[in-house]
Amino acid sequence: MGSYPVCLELAGQPCLVIGGGPVAERKVEGLLAAGAAVTVVSPSLTAGLAALARGGRIRHLPREYGPGDVAGNRLTLAATGKREVDAAASREGRERGVWVNAADAPDLCDFTLPAVLRRGDLVVAVSTGGASPALARAVREELEGHLPEAYAALADIVAEVRRELRQRACSPGGEAWRQALDADLRRLVAEGRRAEAKARLLARLAPCP
Numbered sequence: 001m002g003s004y005p006v007c008l009e010l011a012g013q014p015c016l017v018i019g020g021g022p023v024a025e026r027k028v029e030g031l032l033a034a035g036a037a038v039t040v041v042s043p044s045l046t047a048g049l050a051a052l053a054r055g056g057r058i059r060h061l062p063r064e065y066g067p068g069d070v071a072g073n074r075l076t077l078a079a080t081g082k083r084e085v086d087a088a089a090s091r092e093g094r095e096r097g098v099w100v101n102a103a104d105a106p107d108l109c110d111f112t113l114p115a116v117l118r119r120g121d122l123v124v125a126v127s128t129g130g131a132s133p134a135l136a137r138a139v140r141e142e143l144e145g146h147l148p149e150a151y152a153a154l155a156d157i158v159a160e161v162r163r164e165l166r167q168r169a170c171s172p173g174g175e176a177w178r179q180a181l182d183a184d185l186r187r188l189v190a191e192g193r194r195a196e197a198k199a200r201l202l203a204r205l206a207p208c209p
Contacts, residue, residue: 003112003129011035014072018065018089019079020045023103027077028058030116039073041065042080065089070098077113079103106130115140120152121159150190157194161201172205180204 015031017024020042028049031038039059040049053060061069065085070076070092078086078100090108093100102108106129114125115136124143126136158181165172172180180201188197 012037013074016070016073016076020049022046024079025049027079032057041069067092071096073098076100117143117147119147119149120155122151122155153194154189157198161198165206168206170206176205
């Protein structure tokens, strides 16, 4: 059975990470990128997580996971490397209605985490439903070559143009957008000619038909 992909709005939402190793660190970084309020439960932390705790970016509870830790969180990510601990967190999450992801244990997961490529507000997620995280990472790495950093600026320009068009009560259809977001526009952005790119996009989309 296939999964249903979504993008969650987690800004300011409490999220729990159980574990303090490298896998947990990667999960914390992803949650922080989404603006979540992250608590880490672990007796020890990687150097990176310790730095985040010292800087006030995360809340650290220096102990093992215990019953009740999952309560009140929107998401829980278990990455202890100990199946019995991750399974206990998964059971608690299901009892409390909190979604849990357990690293390398799809049977304990309510959701899986894709390999993510970020270019500003442009986010590309690649998932195998937990079947092969390595394959998902390989595909993401391949996509990196096709989506350079300039796509972050392109996403910003598109957002600005959409706002301006809405202010004019102008709503171009999907086909108009597809044609306007052509190779010439992307070339202007890649060359750093942002103002020209924005003007070109507006000219292609407005006035509305």
